Amino acid sequence: MTRSALLELVASSEVLVVGGAGGVGKTTTAAALGLVGAVDLGRSVLVITVDPARRLAGAMGLGALTNDPLDVSIDHLQSLSEGRPPIGELAASMLDMKASWDEMILRCAPDAATAKSIMENPIYGSISSRFVQSHDYIAIENLYELHRSGHYDLIVVDTPPSRNAIDFLEAPRRMEEFFSSRLLRWLTLPRRSRLVSSAFRPFYTVAERVLGSRFLGDLSDFFLSFQSLHGGFVERARAVTALLGAPSTSFLVVTAAEEAPTTEAIYLAHELTSRSLALGGIIVNRTLPDELVTLRSKALGHAIADDPAPYAREALELLRPGSSGSEVPPGVTELGSDQQIMTRVLVEVANCYDAMAVMKERERIQCGRLSTFEDRIFRAPQLEAEVTSLEVLLMLGRALVLAE
Numbered sequence: 001m002t003r004s005a006l007l008e009l010v011a012s013s014e015v016l017v018v019g020g021a022g023g024v025g026k027t028t029t030a031a032a033l034g035l036v037g038a039v040d041l042g043r044s045v046l047v048i049t050v051d052p053a054r055r056l057a058g059a060m061g062l063g064a065l066t067n068d069p070l071d072v073s074i075d076h077l078q079s080l081s082e083g084r085p086p087i088g089e090l091a092a093s094m095l096d097m098k099a100s101w102d103e104m105i106l107r108c109a110p111d112a113a114t115a116k117s118i119m120e121n122p123i124y125g126s127i128s129s130r131f132v133q134s135h136d137y138i139a140i141e142n143l144y145e146l147h148r149s150g151h152y153d154l155i156v157v158d159t160p161p162s163r164n165a166i167d168f169l170e171a172p173r174r175m176e177e178f179f180s181s182r183l184l185r186w187l188t189l190p191r192r193s194r195l196v197s198s199a200f201r202p203f204y205t206v207a208e209r210v211l212g213s214r215f216l217g218d219l220s221d222f223f224l225s226f227q228s229l230h231g232g233f234v235e236r237a238r239a240v241t242a243l244l245g246a247p248s249t250s251f252l253v254v255t256a257a258e259e260a261p262t263t264e265a266i267y268l269a270h271e272l273t274s275r276s277l278a279l280g281g282i283i284v285n286r287t288l289p290d291e292l293v294t295l296r297s298k299a300l301g302h303a304i305a306d307d308p309a310p311y312a313r314e315a316l317e318l319l320r321p322g323s324s325g326s327e328v329p330p331g332v333t334e335l336g337s338d339q340q341i342m343t344r345v346l347v348e349v350a351n352c353y354d355a356m357a358v359m360k361e362r363e364r365i366q367c368g369r370l371s372t373f374e375d376r377i378f379r380a381p382q383l384e385a386e387v388t389s390l391e392v393l394l395m396l397g398r399a400l401v402l403a404e
């Protein structure tokens with residue numbers, strides 16, 4: 001097989017972060033590349049997924065949400081590496097926000113009592129699931145921890161659906177900022193000082209009326225303990241940022257050949273580069289076959305649509321249909337002769353072909369917008385159905401990494 005630049009990345013990286021707009025296929029391509037790394041390159045790979053589609057999770061044997069990586073059984077798959085059986089390993093996890101927060105609090109708290117008081121505070125439960133940016137931050141935290149464990153040659157990280165893909169990169173810095181923010185300082189002031197702090201008094205009076213003093217008390221207790229995590233937190237946020245910028249880490253931006261996700265991909269690619277982060281490539285997912293836009297096939301499609309009769313005769317000849325007396329299942333009515341049916345089928349196919357050619361043309365236009373990244377564009381084909389097996393996932397991964 002010809003090694004493409006993407007295959008080289010899968011072969012040599014320690015961390016691959018897969019980002020892009022929502023629904024373009026981040027989770028699917030992350031899993032597909034991880035599978036190629038294990039099966040064809042013999043690496044020990046972990047894929048951290050965020051929100052796998054149910055069927056993909058099923059194909060990977062991921063039943064329940066778990067931060068603990070589960071082994072994916074790949075022994076039955078055929079490796080392309082000179083006919084040898086796969087020598088690598090694949091594990092997959094599904095990010096569990098609550099468990100990740102708990103683990104992080106335990107790691108960063110100065111002592112067990114502080115960790116306990118944070119985790120038992122009623123505010124913590126809702127904050128750990130709803131805290132703005134918590135998804136992004138926790139995803140990176142989780143990656144950092146697993147990378148540090150040294151168990152895997154390669155970790156492929158799928159990123160959470162953010163309002164904006166850059167949020168993911170900003171998460172550690174934002175967490176650092178939060179700790180030095182005025183809001184946090186105010187929340188952790190003793191109640192009396194808060195009341196006398198005239199700037200906040202109107203707010204506090206309303207907040208107390210609406211939320212109740214009990215809730216505000218919990219809130220302030222929570223943030224007071226939370227503040228004690230500051231040192232540990234900031235230190236980790238920096239280490240996490242360093243991991244994202246390490247030479248063995250690359251970013252892959254996934255897009256579909258449509259206007260909005262391509263705009264987002266271009267934006268994300270530039271943002272990565274401006275932050276000196278390594279843009280490994282842009283993956284254009286769900287591409288259609290090039291045959292759709294060849295001159296000959298286009299002409300043939302039009303010719304069939306214009307005058308289908310001769311083509312229908314020829315096709316019938318080729319297919320030599322069985323006797324017309326073949327059994328018709330209940331509910332099916334045969335309307336017309338074989339010749340008429342074939343004509344309708346061909347016209348339908350020709351029209352469909354034309355519509356696909358239009359889509360292919362749109363794809364070409366969107367790919368053209370990515371031309372600055374020409375040498376780093378990789379394409380994954382549109383599959384006929386959702387990914388329901390590792391075999392299909394592997395096929396998708398190979399289509400991506402194998403240069404034509």
Ligand SMILES: Nc1ncnc2c1ncn2[C@@H]1O[C@H](COP(=O)(O)OP(=O)(O)O)[C@@H](O)[C@H]1O
Binds near residue numbers: 029287384385386387
């Ligand atoms: N190349 C493809 N061909 C067909 N379906 C695809 C392809 N890539 C992804 N899908 C499907 O699209 C849906 C969204 O993919 P997913 O990987 O979950 O996107 P994201 O993680 O970016 O939100 C899933 O149902 C998946 O099976």
Ligand SMILES: [Mg+2]
Binds near residue numbers: 026028158
């Ligand atoms: Mg996803």
